[in-house]
Amino acid sequence: MENLREMFQLMTRRFGLLDKNCCTAGGMDISLIQSHIIYEIDRKHRPSIQQVADSLSIDITTFSRQVQSLVKLGLVKKTPHPDDRRINLLTLTTEGKYIATVIDTQMNDYLQEVFSHMSEFESHMVMNSIKLLNASMAKSKVCCTTLG
DSSP states (O other): OOOHHHHHHHHHHHHTTTSSEEEEETTEEEEHHHHHHHHHHHHSSSOBHHHHHHHHTOOHHHHHHHHHHHHHTTSEEEEEOSSOTTSEEEEEOHHHHHHHHHHHHHHHHHHHHHHTTSOHHHHHHHHHHHHHHHHHHHHOSSSOTTOO
16 A cells, blocks of 8 residues: 555645745745735635634634734734624725635636646546535544634
């Protein structure tokens, strides 16, 4: 059997998941974690800080620092919840929406280019394998806690 860890290490490197900055958008260097936070805020309707931290499986202290850096960059806005001012809701600013769109386009272009080297059958096989792997990881007791 092939070395699974080696396969995943190689894929991680090829995806650039070990790079400090995952992308440049709007003249800004965006870190991988910032990219994930922007993505989660963009796909949810006014999530709380805790909801996004939970969906990314990041401890709240680390997450709060990252959100604060995005607020300082003018990409994210924190608003107190109208019914409970202890809870902050997150939204993307206009600039944040622009950055989310640029990153989304970059990632989709990258993935389309990668998949262009496969037949339609191979592409479907890879997509189904990724779905199966994600489902298995969600069931695992040793990895990948509360990812949605």
